[in-house]
Amino acid sequence: MFPEKNLLDQFTRHSQYDARTSACCSPTSHDPRWGVTALTGRAPSVAEALAPTSPVMVNVGANKGYAIRDFAQLWAAQPISPAKWHRHIVAYAKRISSGHLRWNSCGSCGECRRGNGRSAASMPTCKGWHVHALELNWKSRELLRHLVNVTGLASHINVHDLAGSNQSMMLAVEGQMMAGFEALRAITQSNPRPEKLVTSIQATSIDAFLRSQGLFRNGIYQLTVDAEGWDALILDRRARIVRSASDA
Numbered sequence: 091m092f093p094e095k096n097l098l099d100q101f102t103r104h105s106q107y108d109a110r111t112s113a114c115c116s117p118t119s120h121d122p123r124w125g126v127t128a129l130t131g132r133a134p135s136v137a138e139a140l141a142p143t144s145p146v147m148v149n150v151g152a153n154k155g156y157a158i159r160d161f162a163q164l165w166a167a168q169p170i171s172p173a174k175w176h177r178h179i180v181a182y183a184k185r186i187s188s189g190h191l192r193w194n195s196c197g198s199c200g201e202c203r204r205g206n207g208r209s210a211a212s213m214p215t216c217k218g219w220h221v222h223a224l225e226l227n228w229k230s231r232e233l234l235r236h237l238v239n240v241t242g243l244a245s246h247i248n249v250h251d252l253a254g255s256n257q258s259m260m261l262a263v264e265g266q267m268m269a270g271f272e273a274l275r276a277i278t279q280s281n282p283r284p285e286k287l288v289t290s291i292q293a294t295s296i297d298a299f300l301r302s303q304g305l306f307r308n309g310i311y312q313l314t315v316d317a318e319g320w321d322a323l324i325l326d327r328r329a330r331i332v333r334s335a336s337d338a
Contacts, residue, residue, distance in 0.1 A: 144218030146305060150254035150296060151316025152223035154179055154270050155234050156201035161312060162243060165219035170241050176202035179270070182236050191233070191270040198272060220246055222303060226253035226261070226276060226291060229269040254315065255293035262288045272316075296327075 147161045156175065163169045176195055179202075183192035196202040225231050234249045253261060253276070261276040267289060276291070296313070300306045317324050 143216065144220070145216060145311035146219070146308070147221045147312040147314065148224070148296070148300070148305070148310055149221060149314045150224045151318075152225045152234055152249070153227075153230055153272055153316065154195070154197055154201075155223070155237050156197050157314045158221050158223060158234075158247060161221060161314075162219075162246070165216040166243065166246070167217075168242070172202045172204050175237065175241070178237055178240050179233070182233055183269070186269065188269055190268050194270055221248065222299070222305075223247060223249045224252050224254040224294070224299070225249070226263060226274055226293075227267055227269070227271060228289070228291065229267045230271070233269045250299075251292065252299070253291050253293040254296055254299070256295060258294045258298050261291045261293045263291050264288055 145165060147158070149157050149161075152158060156172065159170055159172060159175045179195040180192055183189075183195055223231075223234055225234065228251075231249050231251065234247075238244050238247045238249065255261065255276075259278065261278065264275045264277065267274075276293075294302075296315075297306075300310070313328075315324055
């Protein structure tokens, strides 16, 4: 295994390359096993041996929940394939008569066409796994809550009434909200444009959210952020958190 700092430096370069070359991350860059797989290409037997008893994921910008499904694939007793997750999204789009959601139901990066990932039999099931999902679009939150309920994962996944941001504040989101719509424009509430349809959304910084949930103390297994191109800044902050934790 690589030392923590060396591993972080290599993953930072790997993710910066992803951010420069594609709007969609490579499969390894959002795999919870990146600590071994993304850098060595081999199966993470050490990671499996050290698998936590209560793995926690924080998903900032959860949208249609495909990253949540990927995480559940590792730990849930009854994993759900991307295709099945997609069918639930399409059924919900029909129910609410949303042409946009039905058209974009596979995800901007074609997540519904990915393979199942690791077999559930290759990782131990874990009753204590949990996901905290943050999403700016409140209609996408409704979609996520529907998906969580129909897949029987409600006891493991909490969809919060919060958006993730670089600081805790009220945001003004311009334009019409549509489930699954990703291109929303959020501005500080003090500077909304009156001619636009505006919805007020509570945002939290990631640091503040982790503290509020006791996750700084207990730790998390995976943090996934829809960074919209700001990957390097997020990784820089992660490096500072790692250094602070090692000094404590």
